[in-house]
Amino acid sequence: MKRFFSVALGILTAIGGFVDIGDIVANAETGARFGIAHAWVLLVGVVGICVYAEMSGRVTAVSGRPVFDLVRERLGPRMALANLAGSVLVTVLTLGAELGGVGLALQLATSVGYLLWVPVVAVVLWAALWRAKFSVLENVFGLTGLALIVFVVAFLHLGPDPGQLWQQAAHPGPPQGEDWGTYWFFAIALFASALTPYEVFFFSSGAVEERWTARDLITSRINVFVGFPLGGLLAFALMLTSATVFHPLAMSVDSLSQVAMPAVLALGELGLAAALLGFFAATFGAAMETGLSAGYTVAQYFGWSWGKLRRPREAARFHTVVLGSIVAGVAILMTTIDPIQLTEYTLIFSAVALPLTYLPILVVANDRGYLGNRVNGRTANALGIIYLIVIVAAAVAAVPLMATTRMGAG
Amino acid sequence: MRTSRKLAVVAAVAVVFWAGLAVQLSRADDFRAYHRTVVQVAQGAHDAAQTAKLTAQIKAGHRATAAFTQAAFDDAAKALAGAQKQFAGQAPPGERGARLRDRLAPLLARETTAFGDVLRAGDDAALRAGARELDDVARQLNDFITGVLTGGN
Numbered sequence: 001m002k003r004f005f006s007v008a009l010g011i012l013t014a015i016g017g018f019v020d021i022g023d024i025v026a027n028a029e030t031g032a033r034f035g036i037a038h039a040w041v042l043l044v045g046v047v048g049i050c051v052y053a054e055m056s057g058r059v060t061a062v063s064g065r066p067v068f069d070l071v072r073e074r075l076g077p078r079m080a081l082a083n084l085a086g087s088v089l090v091t092v093l094t095l096g097a098e099l100g101g102v103g104l105a106l107q108l109a110t111s112v113g114y115l116l117w118v119p120v121v122a123v124v125l126w127a128a129l130w131r132a133k134f135s136v137l138e139n140v141f142g143l144t145g146l147a148l149i150v151f152v153v154a155f156l157h158l159g160p161d162p163g164q165l166w167q168q169a170a171h172p173g174p175p176q177g178e179d180w181g182t183y184w185f186f187a188i189a190l191f192a193s194a195l196t197p198y199e200v201f202f203f204s205s206g207a208v209e210e211r212w213t214a215r216d217l218i219t220s221r222i223n224v225f226v227g228f229p230l231g232g233l234l235a236f237a238l239m240l241t242s243a244t245v246f247h248p249l250a251m252s253v254d255s256l257s258q259v260a261m262p263a264v265l266a267l268g269e270l271g272l273a274a275a276l277l278g279f280f281a282a283t284f285g286a287a288m289e290t291g292l293s294a295g296y297t298v299a300q301y302f303g304w305s306w307g308k309l310r311r312p313r314e315a316a317r318f319h320t321v322v323l324g325s326i327v328a329g330v331a332i333l334m335t336t337i338d339p340i341q342l343t344e345y346t347l348i349f350s351a352v353a354l355p356l357t358y359l360p361i362l363v364v365a366n367d368r369g370y371l372g373n374r375v376n377g378r379t380a381n382a383l384g385i386i387y388l389i390v391i392v393a394a395a396v397a398a399v400p401l402m403a404t405t406r407m408g409a410g
Numbered sequence: 411m412r413t414s415r416k417l418a419v420v421a422a423v424a425v426v427f428w429a430g431l432a433v434q435l436s437r438a439d440d441f442r443a444y445h446r447t448v449v450q451v452a453q454g455a456h457d458a459a460q461t462a463k464l465t466a467q468i469k470a471g472h473r474a475t476a477a478f479t480q481a482a483f484d485d486a487a488k489a490l491a492g493a494q495k496q497f498a499g500q501a502p503p504g505e506r507g508a509r510l511r512d513r514l515a516p517l518l519a520r521e522t523t524a525f526g527d528v529l530r531a532g533d534d535a536a537l538r539a540g541a542r543e544l545d546d547v548a549r550q551l552n553d554f555i556t557g558v559l560t561g562g563n
Contacts, residue, residue: 111477177559250552251460252453254489257482261464268473409450 007219011227018231019148019238020286021101022094022193022350024259024279025343027235029408030186031242032253034175035168041187042239044390045194046232050224051383052195052358055365055376056204057220061212063370067204068300070370071360077301083360084301086353087197088294092325093346094198095290096332099125100339101283104256109276115333122330125287129322134209134308141285148278151237154266160244168243177250178410185401185408188394189344192351194232195391198293200361205296209307214374241266254340287329294325344407351398354391362388444507445558447500448514452555454493459521459548461486462528466541470534483529490525494518510558517554521547 030038056067063070072080102121103114128137168175174183212220241262246253253259256279263271292308299306299318306318333339362384365376376384465482468474497518502508524547528540 108478108481109475111480177556245464246460249460249548251457251548254457255461255482255485257465257478257485258461260478261468261482264468264474264478265464268471269475272474272478 007222011223011230014142014223014227015146015230015234018228019145019234019278019282020094020193020196020289021097021283021339021343022196022347023235024101024238024256024282025340026186026190026193026347027238028242028253028259029344030190031239032246032251032258033178034183034186035243035247036165036239037168037172037175037183038187038190039169039236039239040172041190042194042232042236045191046229046235047383048191048387048390049195049199050228051380051387052200052361053203053224053228054221055361055380055384056200057207057212057224058217058374059361059365059371060204060207061217061220062214062372062374064208064213065370066201066208066296066300067361067364068201068297070364070367072301074364074367074370075360079360080301083356084297086356087201087297090196090346090350090353091198091201091290091294091297092328093332093342093349094196095287095294095325096329097339097343097346098283098287098290099326099329100333100342101256102280102287103333104339105276105279105283108257108260108279114339115336118330118333121284121287122326125284125291126323126326129288129291129308129326130312130319134206137285137288138206141281141288144281145234145278145285147274147281148234148237150263150267150271150274150278151234151241154263154271155237155240155244157266158241158244158262160240165240165243175247181401181405182408182410184397185405188351188398188401189347189408191390191394192347192354192398194235195354195358196350197353197357198290200357201293201297202289205293205300205307209309211309217374256340291322291325291329295319295322341407348398348402348407351394353395355388355395358388358391441503441507444500444503445510447496448507448510449555449558451493451497452514452517452551452558454489454496455518455521456548456551456555458486458490458493458525459544459551461489462525463541463544463548466528466531466537466544470537470541487525487529490521494522513554517547517551521551 027042030041059065059067059070068080068083071083075083099118099121100114103117106112106117106121107114174180207216207220210216238259242253242259245262245265246258260272260275260279263275265271267274295318296306298304298321299315302317304317305315307315312319332342362376362381364370365384366381368375462483465479465486468482469479497511497514502511521544524540524543528537528544531537531540
């Protein structure tokens, strides 16, 4: 019974923890401008993160070591350094965007400007990462993130036109007034939002924190193959509500208040409360994950003692990197860059850095020295290679599309 | 390749990129650039009008907290101000551009007035009236955008 509850809790946490500021922004923006013509991209992205998260979970559960540790050992310090540089840069930018998202959620709840909230949120985040147990952090924010189910309920209340939505989903492409360049630009942003690099590093390092062994492989797979797709459904609900409310008005979405509006229109103050709680939990939870991920990757690369299983004094350099990342995230926001814009940039840079993250995972997951007979099977390799090709194509196209479409402005 | 050569290649690429950027940014405004700006301004103003309209409807229906509607109005105001700043920052390059400007400017002025009326609305009836006005402005901005994109000017 205890094991059942543990698995159920893992699934719920995976669902609630799937959505972050990137998913919120990318899904709401694409829903408003393109309807659900990008639904297939979300599906492709969710399957992709499942494929690679399963690999990294398996690598960690079998070897007892986090993926990044093995990447350095298997591919050498140079390749791992490229991986480290790309992923840490994107992770710190993402951390800044998540902190901004928390600030914006609090601004919507209190009308106090988000920039005033950011330093407060940063201190609370640091204190939480310093003091609280890993499982408490993961479970509390993962479960609270389930409040985003309000967008599923709101979608049903809004009385959508199923025929219209099906038409959009079945005929992918730009609607009138948009062009293929912006369509693909947003496709890449949406794809990158599902496959953000920090997610696999957090998943794999978290497995070490929770002392997974080969016996936990089934738990890992259930979390990935049940929790992530259901989490993807929450992201899809954001796209659906945005497509239902904003797309018919031919308007775009560029603020968090707009993202919350469908829930307010459908369910009033209750919907607003749930949406804000969901935004807060999703962004604060992701801020914790990105802060820890920055510490994990740097500490694992340099071979330092790391993790929340150890006392802070025993992993001082790890905690210093975490603190430094939080300070860097706050500094980025203090330039007064709009957090939504920061998120958009982060998604594009994330797309560029994706191959650096996912190629090494595929290599390590095929190494019998670490995994014995638990190396990738044919299906995992076929999917892994197909996704790697898609990831490389997205990485190559991201910056040219960003320039030619002026960040999707058209 | 030796490190010094690699560095030289990277530096050359950076210089070419920077020079390209400088040429791009210092190019004199032409009608195409102005046309693009006008469309972006109209789209920004249209989004602001729709957001303000929805917020006014939410406020009139007492469906959200004052903090939320205030923040949503602020977001719409910021979007409108951004569009107006962009509009004011670029002069029309010729007669065709001036015609575009003269069609868009009254719509922006009308939206500013309607937005102001909504912000200082004292009761639900005034909010609803303001929302209707914003809806009308948004529709006209949408027609303007469609006309400009399909007709050229």
